Amino acid sequence: MTELLVAFLVSTVAAATPLLLAATGELVAEKAGVLNLGVEGMMLAGAIAGFATANETGVTTLGVLAALLAGTALALLFAVVSLTLQANQTATGLALTIFGRGFSALLGAGYVGIPAPTLPKLHIPLLSDIPILGPVVFGHDILVYLSFAILGAVAWCFRSTHLGLILRAVGDSHDAAHALGYAVLPIRYAAVAFGGALAGLAGAYMSLAYTPLWAQDMTAGRGWVAVALVTFAAWRPFWLLIGAWFFGALMYLSLYVQALGVAVPSALLSALPYIGTVVVLVLISRDRRLIRLHRPAMLGRPFQARA
Amino acid sequence: MLRRQFTRLVGAAAFGAPALFRPAFAADPVKVGFVYLGPVGDFGWTYQHDIARKAAVDHYGDKIKTTYVENVAEGPDAEKVMNDLANSGHKLIFATSFGYMNYVVNSARKHPAVFYEHATGYKRAANISDYNIRFYQGRYVQGVIAGKLSKAGLAGYVGSVPVPEVVQGVNAFMLGMQSVNPQARMKVVLINSWYDPPKEGDAAKALMDQGCDIITQHTDSPAPLQAAASRGIKGFGQSTDMAKFATGTQLSASTDNWAPYYIKRIGDVLDGTWKSTDTWGGFDTGMLSMPPFANMPEDVAALGTATIADIKSGKNKVFVGPIADQSGTVKVAEGTTMDDDALSHMQWLVRGVDGKVT
Numbered sequence: 001m002t003e004l005l006v007a008f009l010v011s012t013v014a015a016a017t018p019l020l021l022a023a024t025g026e027l028v029a030e031k032a033g034v035l036n037l038g039v040e041g042m043m044l045a046g047a048i049a050g051f052a053t054a055n056e057t058g059v060t061t062l063g064v065l066a067a068l069l070a071g072t073a074l075a076l077l078f079a080v081v082s083l084t085l086q087a088n089q090t091a092t093g094l095a096l097t098i099f100g101r102g103f104s105a106l107l108g109a110g111y112v113g114i115p116a117p118t119l120p121k122l123h124i125p126l127l128s129d130i131p132i133l134g135p136v137v138f139g140h141d142i143l144v145y146l147s148f149a150i151l152g153a154v155a156w157c158f159r160s161t162h163l164g165l166i167l168r169a170v171g172d173s174h175d176a177a178h179a180l181g182y183a184v185l186p187i188r189y190a191a192v193a194f195g196g197a198l199a200g201l202a203g204a205y206m207s208l209a210y211t212p213l214w215a216q217d218m219t220a221g222r223g224w225v226a227v228a229l230v231t232f233a234a235w236r237p238f239w240l241l242i243g244a245w246f247f248g249a250l251m252y253l254s255l256y257v258q259a260l261g262v263a264v265p266s267a268l269l270s271a272l273p274y275i276g277t278v279v280v281l282v283l284i285s286r287d288r289r290l291i292r293l294h295r296p297a298m299l300g301r302p303f304q305a306r307a
Numbered sequence: 308m309l310r311r312q313f314t315r316l317v318g319a320a321a322f323g324a325p326a327l328f329r330p331a332f333a334a335d336p337v338k339v340g341f342v343y344l345g346p347v348g349d350f351g352w353t354y355q356h357d358i359a360r361k362a363a364v365d366h367y368g369d370k371i372k373t374t375y376v377e378n379v380a381e382g383p384d385a386e387k388v389m390n391d392l393a394n395s396g397h398k399l400i401f402a403t404s405f406g407y408m409n410y411v412v413n414s415a416r417k418h419p420a421v422f423y424e425h426a427t428g429y430k431r432a433a434n435i436s437d438y439n440i441r442f443y444q445g446r447y448v449q450g451v452i453a454g455k456l457s458k459a460g461l462a463g464y465v466g467s468v469p470v471p472e473v474v475q476g477v478n479a480f481m482l483g484m485q486s487v488n489p490q491a492r493m494k495v496v497l498i499n500s501w502y503d504p505p506k507e508g509d510a511a512k513a514l515m516d517q518g519c520d521i522i523t524q525h526t527d528s529p530a531p532l533q534a535a536a537s538r539g540i541k542g543f544g545q546s547t548d549m550a551k552f553a554t555g556t557q558l559s560a561s562t563d564n565w566a567p568y569y570i571k572r573i574g575d576v577l578d579g580t581w582k583s584t585d586t587w588g589g590f591d592t593g594m595l596s597m598p599p600f601a602n603m604p605e606d607v608a609a610l611g612t613a614t615i616a617d618i619k620s621g622k623n624k625v626f627v628g629p630i631a632d633q634s635g636t637v638k639v640a641e642g643t644t645m646d647d648d649a650l651s652h653m654q655w656l657v658r659g660v661d662g663k664v665t
Contacts, residue, residue, distance in 0.1 A: 007516035015509065113350030115529075115552045121537075211504040211530045213552075216346070216378075218504055255506070255513040258496045259463070261661035266469070266497040 041100020071200020
């Protein structure tokens with residue numbers, strides 16, 4: 001029984017990693033007041049850039065770097081259109097997702113069905129051997145730990161640093177931040193670029209660690225789950241981790257339950273993560289106070305400097 | 308989407324141009340169209356069809372001209388693609404996925420002079436033939452090997468969708484396993500897709516998490532094999548030899564060999580002898596083969612080879628009674644063999660299989 005549970009938890013942590021990475025990036029962008037719905041597109045760009053680079057060079061580290069750059073490049077494209085040119089952020093984000101899907105498919109045409117080097121799993125002597133906790137917490141590849149580290153850094157940044165304060169000010173009242181002398185647009189550019197880099201990293205995790213292959217649309221909606229997670233967590237970093245694990249478990253559970261031989265139609269089980277998303281978002285949205293308290297007030301609003 | 312439109316444009320340009328500048332002296336090559344479900348590089352189902360297309364081109368040279376359209380969804384688009392091919396002078400069209408069935412029927416009705424070949428379907432007409440491979444024969448051989456190698460006596464099957472072809476595969480694998488280990492059991496997970504690498508990998512992990520120590524798959528990417536490799540568990544490839552994706556992991560693979568069939572049917576069109584037929588070929592026709600057995604002791608490999616020989620010669624017909632379903636009801640009486648009609652409607656699982664196919 002314990003063995004079953006441990007195996008289940010290990011797989012859940014792995015399934016949650018791309019969600020956590022992408023959602024952390026989106027959280028930073030949204031805290032700065034920018035709603036970027038292009039996460040799915042940026043993830044796919046990262047996935048193909050990472051896979052292609054790792055395949056050509058044989059070095060996974062270069063693949064991860066390429067994925068970071070690809071995600072950032074797409075995010076900057078979004079920033080130019082929605083921040084500088086002030087196009088509607090929702091529409092621009094949707095366009096970015098569509099663009100990312102098509103563009104990654106085009107670039108990836110030659111990379112379908114070939115192997116690539118895989119990110120190795122770390123084995124930390126002592127720590128990995130602790131019963132139960134060892135394999136669950138310490139038997140993963142480097143990106144899993146990086147995702148925890150980045151989330152911790154982001155949480156600390158928002159809670160106790162000047163930088164975090166500025167980001168939150170820009171997201172809550174860009175006019176006030178501007179009046180105080182902060183450069184609103186460059187700060188938002190940086191936040192969006194950070195979000196893009198993490199989405200790219202999430203994509204690299206998919207194509208280099210989780211399933212070391214390239215396939216068209218291989219992120220299969222995880223970018224959208226990441227966007228939903230930010231709302232689910234009500235913009236609080238710690239809850240992002242809970243949410244990512246919850247959804248990771250749900251995605252994995254749909255297959256796990258079948259293997260147990262439970263007589264539930266497989267089509268229903270496949271729909272479980274999506275039904276879960278809807279149910280959870282409805283429950284969260286009932287608490288208006290919670291949302292109002294944490295939602296960046298300027299989320300999705302364009303900023304234009306006056307005087 | 309982009310790529311598909313691009314392919315279609317290139318295709319249109321390629322077969323539109325010769326029509327304008329028709330040489331009067333040479334016999335025109337016969338045009339043959341192929342409609343593919345996935346990308347030609349999926350390294351599974353579509354890849355094998357494209358290998359067969361290339362073999363036909365090598366075989367007939369200038370006498371034929373082939374066009375393929377990849378990534379065609381199993382929906383109304385498929386009918387448009389087939390109509391385009393028919394309208395641009397293709398005489399023979401191979402539709403290579405089950406879900407194209409009704410669109411093949413519609414397109415064939417509109418173009419009575421064009422011959423249609425539909426893979427894995429069951430609807431025929433004067434100008435529609437069906438063709439399929441007895442994949443279950445390969446599954447049985449896999450099961451025999453799994454029965455010998457599985458220490459837990461428990462195998463995991465990553466399935467796609469609950470259609471008879473998949474049910475036959477699950478059952479044949481179980482029967483093969485039980486033929487060498489009567490206590491053997493297996494677990495099945497369906498992912499409701501033919502090609503979704505992350506989900507295929509997750510399904511394999513779920514099966515291994517629950518103690519399966521041999522993995523086989525009825526989905527088209529090497530992801531389950533990779534997942535098995537990451538835990539040092541062995542498995543079987545699907546449609547094609549996937550050994551290069553997971554070193555030291557692949558025991559064997561059921562390999563689809565469409566070339567003999569494609570070459571024969573194209574020949575029939577060239578001779579003017581094409582007739583609507585229904586072909587279901589196995590090891591005996593060369594349409595199904597298995598790459599050399601690897602990563603297993605020699606006696607097990609020898610048993611695998613012997614099993615293939617028995618199926619090929621007709622000595623072993625796989626679905627031979629007594630066979631009981633999950634509830635213990637005898638479905639195939641002792642001494643009888645399931646006929647093709649019953650096989651093609653199979654919707655029950657053999658005793659020993661955990662899980663449901665719904």
